[in-house]
Amino acid sequence: MTPALPVTVIGGYLGAGKTTLVNHLLRTSGLRLAVLVNEFGALPIDSDLIEAEGDALVSIAGGCVCCEYGDDLVGAVMQVMALEPKPDHILLESSGVAIPGSILASLLFVDGLRGDGVVVVADAAEIMNTAGNRYLADTIERQLADADILVLNKADLVDEAALDSVRNWLGAQVPGTRILPAVQGQVPHDALLGSVPLPRRGHRISGHAAGLFSSVVLHPSGPVDPVALATSLAEGGHGLVRAKGYVANEAGGQTLIQVVGARWTVEPAEPGHQTGVVCIGLKSGFDPGRLDGLGLVEAV
Amino acid sequence: MTITIYAARKILTMSDARPVATHVAVKDGKILGAGTLEELQRWGEHTLDETFADKVLMPGFVEGHAHSGAGSVWDGTYLGWFDQKDPDGKVWHGLKTTDEIVARLQEAAATGEGPVVGWGLDPIYMDNVRITRQDLDRATTDRPIVITHASGHIMSMNSKALEMAGLLKQGLNHPAIPLGKDGLPMGELRGPEVMAPAGQKVGYDRKALEGSERGLKAFGRLCVRAGVTTSTDLARIYSPDKVDVMLKTTGAKDFPICLVPFRHGRDMSPADLVAFMKEVKPKSTERCQLGNIKLHADGSIQGFTARLRWPHYQNGAPNGLWYVAPEQLLEVFERALEEDLLVHIHTNGDEASELAIDTLETALKKVPRPDNRFTLQHCQMATPAQFRKAARLGMCVNLFANHHYYWGDEHYKYTVGPERAERMNACRTALDSGVPMTIHSDAPVTPIGPLFTAWAAVTRLTASGRVQGEGEKISVAEALHAITLGAAFTLKMDHLIGSIEAGKRADFAVLDEDPTEVAPEALKDVPVWGTVQGGRIFAAETI
Numbered sequence: 001m002t003p004a005l006p007v008t009v010i011g012g013y014l015g016a017g018k019t020t021l022v023n024h025l026l027r028t029s030g031l032r033l034a035v036l037v038n039e040f041g042a043l044p045i046d047s048d049l050i051e052a053e054g055d056a057l058v059s060i061a062g063g064c065v066c067c068e069y070g071d072d073l074v075g076a077v078m079q080v081m082a083l084e085p086k087p088d089h090i091l092l093e094s095s096g097v098a099i100p101g102s103i104l105a106s107l108l109f110v111d112g113l114r115g116d117g118v119v120v121v122a123d124a125a126e127i128m129n130t131a132g133n134r135y136l137a138d139t140i141e142r143q144l145a146d147a148d149i150l151v152l153n154k155a156d157l158v159d160e161a162a163l164d165s166v167r168n169w170l171g172a173q174v175p176g177t178r179i180l181p182a183v184q185g186q187v188p189h190d191a192l193l194g195s196v197p198l199p200r201r202g203h204r205i206s207g208h209a210a211g212l213f214s215s216v217v218l219h220p221s222g223p224v225d226p227v228a229l230a231t232s233l234a235e236g237g238h239g240l241v242r243a244k245g246y247v248a249n250e251a252g253g254q255t256l257i258q259v260v261g262a263r264w265t266v267e268p269a270e271p272g273h274q275t276g277v278v279c280i281g282l283k284s285g286f287d288p289g290r291l292d293g294l295g296l297v298e299a300v
Numbered sequence: 301m302t303i304t305i306y307a308a309r310k311i312l313t314m315s316d317a318r319p320v321a322t323h324v325a326v327k328d329g330k331i332l333g334a335g336t337l338e339e340l341q342r343w344g345e346h347t348l349d350e351t352f353a354d355k356v357l358m359p360g361f362v363e364g365h366a367h368s369g370a371g372s373v374w375d376g377t378y379l380g381w382f383d384q385k386d387p388d389g390k391v392w393h394g395l396k397t398t399d400e401i402v403a404r405l406q407e408a409a410a411t412g413e414g415p416v417v418g419w420g421l422d423p424i425y426m427d428n429v430r431i432t433r434q435d436l437d438r439a440t441t442d443r444p445i446v447i448t449h450a451s452g453h454i455m456s457m458n459s460k461a462l463e464m465a466g467l468l469k470q471g472l473n474h475p476a477i478p479l480g481k482d483g484l485p486m487g488e489l490r491g492p493e494v495m496a497p498a499g500q501k502v503g504y505d506r507k508a509l510e511g512s513e514r515g516l517k518a519f520g521r522l523c524v525r526a527g528v529t530t531s532t533d534l535a536r537i538y539s540p541d542k543v544d545v546m547l548k549t550t551g552a553k554d555f556p557i558c559l560v561p562f563r564h565g566r567d568m569s570p571a572d573l574v575a576f577m578k579e580v581k582p583k584s585t586e587r588c589q590l591g592n593i594k595l596h597a598d599g600s601i602q603g604f605t606a607r608l609r610w611p612h613y614q615n616g617a618p619n620g621l622w623y624v625a626p627e628q629l630l631e632v633f634e635r636a637l638e639e640d641l642l643v644h645i646h647t648n649g650d651e652a653s654e655l656a657i658d659t660l661e662t663a664l665k666k667v668p669r670p671d672n673r674f675t676l677q678h679c680q681m682a683t684p685a686q687f688r689k690a691a692r693l694g695m696c697v698n699l700f701a702n703h704h705y706y707w708g709d710e711h712y713k714y715t716v717g718p719e720r721a722e723r724m725n726a727c728r729t730a731l732d733s734g735v736p737m738t739i740h741s742d743a744p745v746t747p748i749g750p751l752f753t754a755w756a757a758v759t760r761l762t763a764s765g766r767v768q769g770e771g772e773k774i775s776v777a778e779a780l781h782a783i784t785l786g787a788a789f790t791l792k793m794d795h796l797i798g799s800i801e802a803g804k805r806a807d808f809a810v811l812d813e814d815p816t817e818v819a820p821e822a823l824k825d826v827p828v829w830g831t832v833q834g835g836r837i838f839a840a841e842t843i
Contacts (some may be wrong), residue, residue, distance in 0.1 A: 013625070014625045014627055014628070015627075068567070070566065070567045071492070071496070071566070072496055072497070072500075073493060074493065074494075074496065074497030075496070075497055075500060078497070095625070096625045096628075097621070097622040097623070097624065097625045098621075099621065102493075103493075105474065105475065106474075106476070106491070106493035106494065110497075111466060133626075135607075135622075135626055135651070135655050136622075136626070138618070138619050139621075139622060142618075
């Protein structure tokens, strides 16, 4: 059974930094990313990353590709799914006025895809103004509500008090949504994508903002109910941004658990994986000690 | 070239200087003048043509919002509720029951191969009956059936098609795929994000048909039957290499209309779009006017994707979707104004109209352009204040009079309620506010037929026979102006077409009766004999 290809939708209003984030992920993730874009035609890939431009696909350093989808999103998705070798992860950069959750929903009937999550990028200096614009207020509200992870970008452009104020405001708008402050989209790729089967020895959180994050591996003491564990990781108030890994289930097989913000999925896996769930969170909000009740917590 | 003088029973020139004439003289495809035979004879040697001696001539009608796909849809099978004429003039009777629909599909499935394509289905008129895949399976289980509904927002499929699309399975959980009691899709797909890929998998690609030579020719024949000599093709995505194809097709000596394709802006950056239009505009010919831009601000009212001002949708549905960000709209406007290019904007809801008006006001402060004629397309819910402001900014509106007839009852009952349904497509208010106005069919959404569209604006009848919005009626004279000079003005072509005057194209609608003498209620029934375009005669009977 080929594992489902994960899709992450990157949404957020015009100018929030979606493209910067995508380029950051292309540079740092080490994954074969397929980037789908739809922003009025201008190719949003840094020129030094581009290797070749074809009719339909742009080749990017590291085996990545970029493809414009226009009004045929599913067609573009099927096109990148047919690539050999297969991409590790699809990043779908939505247009500035799109509702990202609807875009993800529209892909869920495509066989072989798995909705990994919705990352919404917000401009720390502008988001409150944009949300107050009479034409855009409800669109921004819906975009924020769809976020599994909210990247509060351009955090360096506002002072500390202003950053606190926008965080508080966002906290009230979308209670429970993980908020990651960032400068120039520099969020550890593990926190957003993390689709490498984990854990690996020597695994380290990468990226310039790594100091803000902590990461542990959770080893349940025996076979677990994967749904109960995933639910607890996603909704148990541990402050996790993301978790992923294999666990032994009660039926004697293995299950892959994935958590993005408060969203989780479980799927049956082939046996033989090293078990353990990598859990990543912002240091300020994630206390690994609180995972004790779920198993042995190993620092990495 | 020789001079031809056409004699007619009556010529309605739409020119204030000489509103009525009996003869019109034509040379090199252009009008020398309209008047009496005596007056025109002074032009010298001429042929007197009596073909139209018992006909009434008007300026060729101008359709300001249609799509050339109205021709290619007839490659599929018509399944609508109302009688409709195909490009060959054959009348397809409206279907009133599921059984009739199945029977017509069965007939279509008996010949040919590949998907059986149907269009125009509108269960609204059949008490919203749901056509299931099992119903359609009665027509064929061997070939896939793909039906697009009249609204454009729903697609129906039989089991074979769903199977080919990979959708005939348990466990689907998608808002656009309603399930039957058996847990399998019931046969409807409700949303473009599902319809387009599913259709493609079944081998149905609407876009591939659009703009084909065959489709354009079929569209031309529909226009001749409706008296149309100039029509927009309002939302085309075309690349530079397609321009030559379009020029070649429209340049054929028997191509009967002037086509005005508007390039859609959704897949290009504003800078690239404007540069492209600037480059192709000089390639325009007498039968293909290039260089215009179309944008979508929002979706549709009955699909609940139009952007409405407060109090929004009557049923509490969330407000619709923006299809463009305000900043992007502004950038296209500014760049287009700088290059003196024309932009038409799809705005169904009143909030979308407001955004377009506000954005143009901002753009005009930077790039003043008093005669911009940026046009709000559909503009179905605009308020009186919006019309007044649009007028002062130099904008035009193209109101969807046909929609009022076909779906007015739906808006009255379901989407926005009586108060706002009555003010939809407010032709009276538009004219009284001084905003230049035309009216349209949006073919193939509704059939192309300017006399029907004029009738709809004059009577404001809905399909159920109610007058909806008495106060927004316009006169026959105003409606006839709207479908000729009114439309020409919104295309910046009123110096070329739209009236029968010296120097303009010899474009005529040839009618069997005088639309100013029949009862207003009979306007839509005035028979069209055919057209004259650029001095070339096209009879509907032989087109």
